[in-house]
Amino acid sequence: MIKIEDLHKKFGRNQVLSGTNLSIKSPGIYAVLGPNGSGKTTLIKCILGMVIPTSGEIEVEGKAVKKNWKYRQEINYLPQIANFPGNLRVFELIAMIKDLRQKPSQDDVLISSFGLAPYLNNKLASLSGGTRQKVNILLAFMFNSPLIILDEPTTGLDPAALISLKKLIQKEKQQGKTILITTHIMQFVEEMADTIIYLLEGKIYFKGTIKELKERTGENNFDHAIATIATNFENV
Amino acid sequence: MFKILKYSFYDLMRSRWSYVYFLFYLALGFVLLFLNNDVSKAVITLMNVIIVLVPLIGTIFGVMYFYNSKEFTELLLALPIKRSSIFTGQYLGVAGSLTLSLVMGLGIPFIAYGLFRSNAIWDFSLLLVVGAFLTLIFTALSFNIALSNENKIKGFGYAVLLWLFFAVIYDGLFLLSLIIFEDYPLDKYSLVATMLNPVDLSRTLILLKLDISALMGYTGAVFKSFFGTRSGFFISIFMLILWTLIPLYNLIRKANKKDF
């Protein structure tokens, strides 16, 4: 699915990724975790081709990412900040993305499950933060792609919408897809994730199931386990 | 690319600014023609307006659009679309809508006035071509600036400085250099210096039409062959095309390397 080899990325003097290796072979839900500035978003953006790595190789579905764009047909992406061109209406945005991707989409189902129907004629600039995030989610799940990348998907969602989102993620998982999620909500991770990828100072510090993580840290509480990883690392 | 162009273009066509720009030119055209009653004089005044204002508007508008559509750009970047297509598409969308506003805004009053029956039509068409080129060039330059500057305020600052440089400062330095080195043969130098500034280049093209009598007063042989034959016209047009393509190429090159 995804293969990352010795990935380096420097922003100016700031070394964000330093020799990241990662291989995701089987479908499932992967939570990319790590403290602020550990390079989660950078890693994701490298996979998406939005950030150009200083060195290293990335392959998605067996295709090299470098100087390629067609592989993105296999990816659905939910960006962290859901800002859209303000003077477009919701339905226009949906139509536009459909037009740009030229793939069959399930936008009708998603519109009803997130209750977006009343907002279709509104301009994007006039939407509330939560509604905008719903539109964001809709755009990410509209198409049928084997790889789904979600950057902080829970931001600003009300409980009902959060439940819909979780259902949606589970459904996609059952269809055999690979889902990469970054989030700060540990409860969400504990509930959803099959595998934890813990990123620290630009390296994969831990990769494994929640169970493995708890065993390794000797903590029963997931939140604490995560916190311990970080301190352990500092001691090394 | 054409899809991006289409959406950028629609987006701009809906924005208030395109209308402001369009209405401004419309008003200018009508005022010039119907207060003056002289097409030739109107063309001269328009020329002054075009070589100063079009670059300014192109620069400001380009920077503004680029920063405003940052989210849209990031949305597009995650989609299976080639990067160069995204940026050329957006660029052409902006430059295209500005050019359309210019051509329509000025064209309508002139046609209403009876331009087709006037022999100023060639001067006028040249003016529009030059205006279109200046829009293309300065929008491309402003995209370059915006792409290299994350900071909006800085980007705007550089953009205005760029305009000020090409519209005023460059000519000041140029004049100064000519006066300082007046004892040397300067005709080649002055032509080359003209080519290196798109505003001067456009001005030269218009001078070739309006002021050929004055230009022929100068002795230099290089000048003579430049202004006295068609070569001046073709070299200028060629340079304008180059001035459009180089910033555009640089834009694509930079965009391909940039992290978002």
Place this chain on the structure above:
Amino acid sequence: MGKYFLLGILFLSIFSLKAKTLVVCSDCEFRSIKDAVSKSSKFDTVLIKKGTYKEFNILVDKPLTLKGENYPVVDGEDRGEIIRVVSDNVTIDGLYIINVGTSYTTDYAAIRVVKSENFLIQNVVLEKLFFGIYLEKSNNGKVYNNKINGDAVDEYNSGNGIQLWYCHNVQVDQNIVQGVRDGIYLEFSDNITINNNLSTNNLRYGLHFMFSNDDVYTNNTFENNGAGVAVMFSKKITMRNNTFSKNWGTASFGLLLKEINDAEITGNIFTNNTIGINVEGSNRINYYNNEFISNGWALKVKGACYANSFVNNNFLNNSFDLSYNSKINDNVFKENYWSNYAGYDLNKDGVGDVPYRPVKLFSYIVNRTPETIVLLRSLFMDIIDFSEKVSPIFTPDNLMDNSPLMKRIK
């Protein structure tokens, strides 16, 4: 002058009653013009039939009429002067004269008139010439409806189309002169009238006055010459209703005035010249009702020029209206229309409320460093010109049109 001319014609017609006609053609009694002329008596007519006559140095030393029928060709074969008139009352009509000899020492002409009165040269076509019609110390004649078509390339080995030297009371009317050095050249010639001529594509000047006074030229067209008309060291010349156009190039002008006084320049049109009128050291000249359209410089005033007045002229779309290299101004500019005028007329009397300053600082800069012309109409120059307009430093303070008109004078 007309009186003398009429008298001449009367005189001629009385004698022609008993005058005879000598016919020249290839199988006539006279095979050459020279032969016919030498065998003719006073007031005879030599009628030259169509054909080619290879002759030069034809001397006309008695009152005669040389008349060509269907433009017989007189071919000088580049051997020298072709016809020389040394008698009064000679008419030359309808000849086609070619191949005048070129010399660096002698000014060979197609037709030379020396110290003669009452001559008439008309309907003559001249080609491949050195000098065309050369009038020398001859008075009371007329040069009418001739066509002079030269192929001059360099000034040093070409001559003038029509030249008047020490002549008085001559009319030069409806001639076409092109491709020579000076189209029409006057030296020490007074009371000459030059009307309705077309002088184009000449190397130097379309019309050239030197030391000639009281002359008038009207309704002529001067186009695409090295320079249209040059008036030098002359007095009381009247220039009316002429058109000066497309006189392009370095030091090219529609009209050059150098050291001339008391002239009148009215109703002329100057279009597309590098310089409309170039004035040097000329005084008391009235410029009224002229049109200056699309010239590089409408007016260039150099040196001491006093008491000139520029009134009711139209200045339309010139790159520069006026260039002036002196700090003192003694000339009057008033009630002109300037298309570059940007003032307003609040009381609606047709006269602008703020004065117009026709001299721009930029024209000074261009005079000093000619290459700066490429900066014409640049925003930077406009800013500099504006500041000069607000507080004049380089241009004469009082050089302005205090009553610029708001509308073009029809």
